Amino acid sequence: MPARLIHRPSGRVARPIAVGGVIAGVVLATLAGSGAATAAPDGPGPRYAPGADGAGDPYFPLAGNGGYDVQHYDLDLDYTLPAPAPAPLEGQLTGVATIDLIATADLDRFNLDLRGLTVSSVVVDGKSMAFAHEGDELVVSPRPKLKAGQAASVVVSYGGTTTRPVDIEGELYGWVTTRDGAMVVSEPDGSSTWFPVSDHPTDKATYTFEITVPEGSVAVANGLLEGSETADGKTTWRWNAPDLMAAYLATATVGNFRLQQYTAPNGTPIIDAIDVTRQPNQYANLARTAEMLTLFEGLYGDYPFVSYGAIVDNDSVGYALETQTRSFFSGSAGLGTVAHELAHQWMGNQVSPGRWADIWLNEGWATYSEWLWTEHNGGLTAQARFDAVMTSASQAPWNTVLADPGPTGLFGTPVYTRGAALLHALRVKIGDDAFFDVAKEWVARFSGGTATTADFIALSEEISRQDLTSFFDVWAYQPPKPTSW
Ligand code: ARG
Numbered sequence: 001m002p003a004r005l006i007h008r009p010s011g012r013v014a015r016p017i018a019v020g021g022v023i024a025g026v027v028l029a030t031l032a033g034s035g036a037a038t039a040a041p042d043g044p045g046p047r048y049a050p051g052a053d054g055a056g057d058p059y060f061p062l063a064g065n066g067g068y069d070v071q072h073y074d075l076d077l078d079y080t081l082p083a084p085a086p087a088p089l090e091g092q093l094t095g096v097a098t099i100d101l102i103a104t105a106d107l108d109r110f111n112l113d114l115r116g117l118t119v120s121s122v123v124v125d126g127k128s129m130a131f132a133h134e135g136d137e138l139v140v141s142p143r144p145k146l147k148a149g150q151a152a153s154v155v156v157s158y159g160g161t162t163t164r165p166v167d168i169e170g171e172l173y174g175w176v177t178t179r180d181g182a183m184v185v186s187e188p189d190g191s192s193t194w195f196p197v198s199d200h201p202t203d204k205a206t207y208t209f210e211i212t213v214p215e216g217s218v219a220v221a222n223g224l225l226e227g228s229e230t231a232d233g234k235t236t237w238r239w240n241a242p243d244l245m246a247a248y249l250a251t252a253t254v255g256n257f258r259l260q261q262y263t264a265p266n267g268t269p270i271i272d273a274i275d276v277t278r279q280p281n282q283y284a285n286l287a288r289t290a291e292m293l294t295l296f297e298g299l300y301g302d303y304p305f306v307s308y309g310a311i312v313d314n315d316s317v318g319y320a321l322e323t324q325t326r327s328f329f330s331g332s333a334g335l336g337t338v339a340h341e342l343a344h345q346w347m348g349n350q351v352s353p354g355r356w357a358d359i360w361l362n363e364g365w366a367t368y369s370e371w372l373w374t375e376h377n378g379g380l381t382a383q384a385r386f387d388a389v390m391t392s393a394s395q396a397p398w399n400t401v402l403a404d405p406g407p408t409g410l411f412g413t414p415v416y417t418r419g420a421a422l423l424h425a426l427r428v429k430i431g432d433d434a435f436f437d438v439a440k441e442w443v444a445r446f447s448g449g450t451a452t453t454a455d456f457i458a459l460s461e462e463i464s465r466q467d468l469t470s471f472f473d474v475w476a477y478q479p480p481k482p483t484s485w
């Protein structure tokens with residue numbers, strides 16, 4: 001792992017502390033491995049080396065980068081929609097990304113992830129820099145070199161033709177061009193299809209967006225709408241997302257949307273974007289959002305972000321995504337899915353997976369939250385849903401190692417179903433009080449950062465005061481259907 005993956009099992013994600021240009025050594029010493037540059041603790045001065053080309057995630061080795069920690073992305077995008085059919089589904093994207101970062105190592109070069117778009121210039125702290133674009137890695141050589149602890153502003157000008165990218169399983173993701181704009185949903189590593197990024201959840205940052213589209217189109221991003229200005233047939237939409245966010249949760253979806261805004265009982269501003277072609281029955285379930293917010297705040301703690309809302313698009317990537325503060329729905333928003341994506345705001349967004357292998361912590365919790373909502377809403381109980389999984393003819397959940405589903409198994413049924421069943425079994429084993437204390441402490445302790453399966457086990461043992469080794473062994477690490485735990 002590179003120096004940037006500063007994730008301590010005992011607590012929040014911590015930034016390395018620069019001491020006289022040298023990073024305090026304790027944390028770094030435990031994170032050897034993928035070639036990240038580190039400063040010699042007692043050396044005479046900076047020891048420059050290249051930052052790692054990945055964040056050290058075995059599922060996606062080139063996702064994210066090492067040697068720095070992004071603080072903020074300011075994305076200034078200009079998008080031209082595809083021409084009407086039968087013209088190809090291709091748009092034109094021009095971007096200026098201003099990336100504020102802090103070096104966590106002495107760097108003579110560092111990487112950003114960028115796929116399928118062309119870079120025209122890279123400026124670091126006001127000066128043009130040499131760069132190379134090798135595959136999906138943009139390699140920047142800053143001069144002067146960056147010292148550990150040093151802040152830098154990196155401005156990348158880029159652009160190109162947008163298409164319809166697919167993930168490792170062949171599913172649409174990233175900047176997906178549509179006839180009326182684009183659906184932008186990037187889990188797990190699709191952000192690099194629309195901006196230069198350190199594309200791994202361990203490098204969260206804040207975001208601002210200025211998205212210019214043809215007049216009449218609406219660009220919807222995360223956070224709060226700061227305003228929009230129209231001139232010369234184009235409208236610029238300005239969004240501000242001040243909460244730390246993993247790159248896969250960023251969006252800049254463009255379409256023919258009607259914005260509907262209201263305030264939830266807890267004071268959270270809600271901004272929904274409904275495609276103008278949608279019929280009321282395709283978005284009626286969004287009206288239950290406030291009720292769900294109340295339920296989940298009771299279970300997991302205060303809603304963590306500045307705003308919430310949904311995007312219901314006419315086009316489909318075939319799934320929904322919990323884009324931070326603005327969940328995305330393909331075509332229509334089913335009631336269970338509305339609950340699922342909202343629950344992800346705590347479970348997945350406020351606390352994100354430390355490695356993609358930990359995806360069950362997102363999907364298990366979101367699915368279990370769906371069960372809890374259904375019970376709360378007068379439907380089947382969580383116990384009945386658990387029983388149904390355990391007695392179902394489907395063997396799918398029992399052929400998988402939950403805590404290591406593989407890069408092509410991230411969004412398979414087993415992760416969702418077995419993950420939810422694990423949580424219910426844990427609840428029964430340690431009791432409601434301990435279980436819901438674990439849930440609340442999980443989001444409180446790891447808020448704004450990431451956590452792993454090992455962290456979850458440790459927290460469950462800490463709060464329940466039980467040895468849960470064999471419980472997690474049969475539920476998370478062995479494929480067969482658990483029979484006793
Ligand atoms: N996290 C999303 C959900 O369960 C699913 C994302 C699927 N992503 C993908 N690339 N297939 O709500």
Ligand code: ZN
Nearest residue numbers: 340362363366
């Ligand atoms: Zn989910």
